[in-house]
Every structure is written in structure tokens, then in C-alpha cells.
Amino acid sequence: xxxxxxxxxxxxxxxxxxxxxxxxxxxxxxxxxxxxxxxxxxxxxxxxxxxxxxxxxxxxxxxxxxxxxxxxxxxxxxxxxxxxxxxxxxxxxxxxxxxxxxxxxxxxxxxxxxxxxxxxxxxxxxxxxxxxxxxxxxxxxxxxxxxxxxxxxxxxxxxxxxxxxxxxxxxxxxxxxxxxxxxxxxxxxxxxxxxxxxxxxxxxxxxxxxxxxxxxxxxxxxxxxxxxxxxxxxxxxxxxxxxxxxxxxxxxxxxxxxxxxxxxxxxxxxxxxxxxxxxxxxxxxxxxxxxxxxxxxxxxxxxxxxxxxxxxxxxxxxxxxxxxxxxxxxxxxxxxxxxxxxxxxxxxxxxxxxxxxxxxxxxxxxxxxxxxxxxxxxxxxxxxxxxxxxxxxxxxxxx
Ligand code: NIG
Ligand code: FE
Numbered sequence: 001x002x003x004x005x006x007x008x009x010x011x012x013x014x015x016x017x018x019x020x021x022x023x024x025x026x027x028x029x030x031x032x033x034x035x036x037x038x039x040x041x042x043x044x045x046x047x048x049x050x051x052x053x054x055x056x057x058x059x060x061x062x063x064x065x066x067x068x069x070x071x072x073x074x075x076x077x078x079x080x081x082x083x084x085x086x087x088x089x090x091x092x093x094x095x096x097x098x099x100x101x102x103x104x105x106x107x108x109x110x111x112x113x114x115x116x117x118x119x120x121x122x123x124x125x126x127x128x129x130x131x132x133x134x135x136x137x138x139x140x141x142x143x144x145x146x147x148x149x150x151x152x153x154x155x156x157x158x159x160x161x162x163x164x165x166x167x168x169x170x171x172x173x174x175x176x177x178x179x180x181x182x183x184x185x186x187x188x189x190x191x192x193x194x195x196x197x198x199x200x201x202x203x204x205x206x207x208x209x210x211x212x213x214x215x216x217x218x219x220x221x222x223x224x225x226x227x228x229x230x231x232x233x234x235x236x237x238x239x240x241x242x243x244x245x246x247x248x249x250x251x252x253x254x255x256x257x258x259x260x261x262x263x264x265x266x267x268x269x270x271x272x273x274x275x276x277x278x279x280x281x282x283x284x285x286x287x288x289x290x291x292x293x294x295x296x297x298x299x300x301x302x303x304x305x306x307x308x309x310x311x312x313x314x315x316x317x318x319x320x321x322x323x324x325x326x327x328x329x330x331x332x333x334x335x336x337x338x339x340x341x342x343x344x345x346x347x348x349x350x351x352x353x354x355x356x357x358x359x360x361x362x363x364x365x366x367x368x369x370x371x372x373x374x375x376x377x378x379x380x381x382x383x384x385x386x387x388x389x390x391x392x393x394x395x396x397x398x399x
Contacts, residue, residue, distance in 0.1 A: 001298055001337040001345070004376065012044065014365040017147075017159065017395035021361060043373050045339065046358050047116025047366030047393065048320035049346035052233070052257050052278055054167075054311035055110070055120045056103045056137050058091040061312045074287050074314060075211065075239065083313060084171040084207075087124040091134065099137045104144060104154050110310075110318045111158050111398060114388045116366035117347070117356045118160060119233075119307075121205055123167030128191055131168050135200035138164040147394070159394040161364070163350055165233055166192070166201035169213050169221050184217050188224040196228035203254065204230040208244040215243050222251045233278075233349070237261050239289070249273045255349040257307065259292040260284060270302045276349040277302050279341070280309035281326035282317050291331045298337060305345040306338060325383030335377045367392040 012022040013031065064082040068074070077083060091099070103120075110118065120138045125131035144152070145160035168187045176183035195201050204225030208218040222232045231254045236244040238258040246269035248256050256270070257278040270277055279292035294304050306327050310318030320342060327338035347357025356364050370379060371389040379387050391398050 001304065001340045002334055004336040004339055010044075012359070012367075014392070014395045017365055019359060019361055019363055019365050022359065039369060041372055041374070042389070043370040043376065043379075044359070045368045045370065045376075046343045047356070047368055047391065048114045048342050049117040049350065049352070049357050050110070050115045050308050050310070050318065050320055051119050051255065051305055051346040051349040052280060052307035052309050053118060053120050053318060054123060054309070055106055055118065055318060056099060056122070056134055056141075057087055057124055057312045058094040058099060059087070059312065060316065061086060064313060065316075068287065074289070078211075084124065085126075085174065087312060088126045088130070088171070088173070091124045092127070092130050096133050096136055096140075099133070100140050103137055103141055106318070107141060107145070107160070107162075108154055108156070108158070110320075111160060111391060111393060112388075113319050113321060113386070114368045114391055115308075115318065115320055116160060116364075116368075116391065116393045117162075117350065117352065119163045119165055119203075119350055121165040121167040121170075122201075123170030123205070123207075126168065126171060126173045128186065128194065131166070131191055132194065132198070132200065135164055135166065135195060135198075138162065139200055156398045157396050158398045159396065161352065161356060163202045163352075164200060165203040165205045166195045166225070166230065167205040167207070168192075169206040169217065171207065171212055180217070184220055187221055192221075192224050192228050192230070196230065201230055203233045205233050205235060207235040208242065208248075209235065209238055210240050210242060215247050218244060219247055219251060222248070222253065226252070231351070233257065237266060238283075241266055245269050249275045254351060255305065257309075258283070259297075260290045262293055262296075267296065267300050267302070270297065271300045273302070276305050276345060278305040278307050278346070278349055279327070279331065280307055280315065280323075281331055282319075282323055283309040283315040285326055285330070286315050286317070291326075294327070294331050294333055294341075303345055303348065304337070304341050305349045306341040307346060307349075321379070321387060322383065325380040328380040329383060335380055338380065339376060365392055365395040
């Protein structure tokens with residue numbers, strides 16, 4: 001993870017939205033090129049792959065932010081009527097159209113900041129109807145940002161790859177408080193089959209945590225998802241280590257995300273495993289909780305990815321440049337390891353490693369141009385500054 005191969009004085013050819021060829025200028029053969037862009041004094045990186053977001057939501061939760069400032073913990077805020085259930089209450093009454101309009105504007109802001117592949121979760125529905133509504137919004141975003149999508153003012157013709165994750169098991173709704181089993185039954189017997197039948201999700205997720213879902217409940221949902229072709233990407237070890245990781249790895253989870261609190265058994269289960277460990281440092285920053293111990297993970301032979309966790313409660317920022325900076329400044333990752341975690345490893349965390357995440361012939365031409373710099377470290381070093389000059393998604397510059 002510590003290595004990022006690079007070429008100085010390079011050329012790169014894009015054709016039909018994909019990377020066709022690259023090399024040093026010295027080796028460039030004569031080509032018929034329709035448009036040449038001079039990238040002198042520019043660092044070019046693969047676009048960021050944000051493999052964990054909750055970018056569809058009904059309202060911001062700055063009232064809870066004020067409580068966090070006063071010193072309440074995330075769990076205390078949730079216990080007072082904030083948290084995921086607060087978001088679910090407002091989402092229930094908001095129309096699919098307005099959720100969609102707000103989300104598309106939000107996503108476009110992320111693209112300008114360099115996100116060129118994005119995972120979005122449901123999980124603020126928590127009823128069959130509202131979960132389907134959220135997933136429908138994500139499906140409409142996929143369509144709007146697809147090759148055949150409409151080139152509206154908002155999408156600027158950007159053809160972003162978006163994946164959808166069904167997170168019905170995000171919190172136990174109030175009406176099921178004394179009958180949790182019935183909610184799990186609803187997820188397993190009704191939500192998952194309908195979500196899968198309508199092809200509304202690529203992955204399945206569970207928030208496995210004290211006061212949310214137990215390891216046993218998580219496993220039931222993982223298995224039901226698997227039976228419907230949905231691989232698991234899971235919220236685990238955010239506040240407590242309750243045994244989710246060894247079970248998740250054994251069940252073949254594609255990724256385990258958060259990982260702020262890790263014990264020896266968790267490290268051992270992930271070491272050498274195919275499951276990607278995804279750290280979410282902006283969430284740690286915002287809630288004031290520990291950062292995931294990523295350098296110990298890397299030295300234990302664990303594949304680490306970084307994502308935003310963009311959501312209204314624990315991380316109201318989807319800026320991957322800030323994730324990059326926190327990874328280096330707070331988690332002490334090298335810029336090279338952080339970049340790999342933000343791109344190629346994150347692509348693996350979405351099963352999209354053959355499509356996105358690196359400058360590789362045949363992959364999507366998702367490129368970030370950083371003008372006026374000549375090395376990688378300057379990007380996280382200049383935290384808080386917008387270092388991305390231009391963004392190309394699938395061969396199209398959006399700015
Ligand atoms: O990843 N931890 C669970 N889910 C989100 C928070 C959701 C919310 O507070 O709205 C997270 O941090
Ligand atoms: Fe999350």
C-alpha cells in the first residue's frame with residue numbers, strides 16, 4: 001500500500017470514456033487525436049472512489065450538532081430522539097421527487113470535489129415503503145448519471161458509477177422496540193425479496209452495534225441477502241467491539257466499515273482476508289471518537305480502504321480531500337497508502353476493481369487534475385484547500 005507508481009512528463013490517451021494508453025512523452029507515437037489538453041505542471045490522479053455514503057437524506061441535523069458541541073455523545077443524542085430515527089421520521093413524509101432533487105445537487109457537489117464513483121445506502125426508511133422509496137431515489141440517481149442519462153444542468157453530462165446498498169437494518173424502529181424479531185422478519189421475508197426482485201440494490205448492510213443490531217441479527221440479514229445475490233458491506237466496531245468482524249469475514253463480507261474500536265480477535269480475523277477494512281476518518285473527526293487503527297491493520301496484512309460516510313448525523317461532509325488529509329494528519333497514513341485506500345482499495349470494496357480506482361488501460365477515464373503541484377504529499381498537506389482543479393468522469397470534463 002505504500003507504493004504509488006508514477007510517470008513524469010507523461011501522456012495519456014482517453015477514448016470512449018476509457019483509458020486507452022499512457023506512457024512517457026518520449027515514447028508517444030503519432031496518433032489521430034481529436035482534442036489535446038496541455039497538462040504541464042499538473043499532477044493527475046485516478047478519481048476518488050467513495051465506497052460508503054448515506055448521501056440520500058431528508059434533512060440536515062445541526063440541532064444534534066449543537067448537542068454534540070455541548071458534550072453529548074452520539075449515543076446520548078440518539079437516545080434523546082436524535083440519530084437515525086430522527087432522519088427516518090422526516091424521510092417518511094418527504095416525496096421521492098424532492099429527495100431526488102436534493103440528492104442530485106449533493107452528489108454533483110461531490111463530483112466537483114473529485115468523487116467519481118459513489119456508493120449510497122438506504123437506511124433512513126426503516127419501513128418497507130420508505131426503504132423502497134430511498135432505493136428508488138438511488139436508482140434514479142444511477143440513471144441520471146448513467147451514460148444514457150439526461151445531460152441536465154445539474155449532472156453536466158457526468159456519467160458517474162453509483163452503487164446502491166440496502167440498509168434496512170440501520171436502527172430498530174420505535175414500533176418494534178419490544179419486538180425486534182418482527183423487524184428482522186420484515187427485513188428478511190419482505191424487504192430483501194422485494195428489493196432484490198426490483199433490482200434496487202447491489203449490496204446489503206447492517207449497523208451491528210450495541211443498541212442497534214446484534215451479531216446474530218446481522219448474520220441473519222447477511223445470509224438472507226446472500227440468498228438474493230446481495231453481498232454484505234457492514235457497519236461494525238464503531239463504538240464497541242461485539243464480535244461482528246470474525247463472523248462477517250467468515251460470511252464472506254465484501255467490506256467491514258468504521259472499525260474505530262478493534263480488539264485482537266478482530267485484527268486476526270481480518271489479517272489476510274479478502275474482506276476490505278474501510279476506515280471513515282471524517283466520522284471520527286466529527287463525533288470526536290477514536291480513529292481506526294489503520295497502520296496496525298496495514299502491518300497485519302489487512303487491505304484498508306478510506307471512505308467518507310457522508311450522512312447528516314455522524315459526518316455531514318462527503319469531501320474525499322478532507323478524508324485524504326485526515327488519513328495522513330490524524331491516522332498517520334503515508335500519502336501513498338492513503339491514495340491507494342481512497343482509490344484502488346475502495347474500488348475493491350465495491351467489487352469494481354476492474355472498472356475504476358486506478359489509471360489502468362481499459363478502466364474508466366476518471367481523472368483528477370491538480371494544477372501547479374509536482375508531488376502527492378502536497379494534497380493532504382494543504383488540508384482545507386480545494387486542490388482539485390479539474391475532474392474528468394468517464395472521459396468527460398465536468399469543469
Ligand atoms: O455510519 N453508524 C451508523 N450509521 C451512520 C450514522 C447515521 C446517522 O447518524 O444518521 C454512520 O455513522
Ligand atoms: Fe455509515
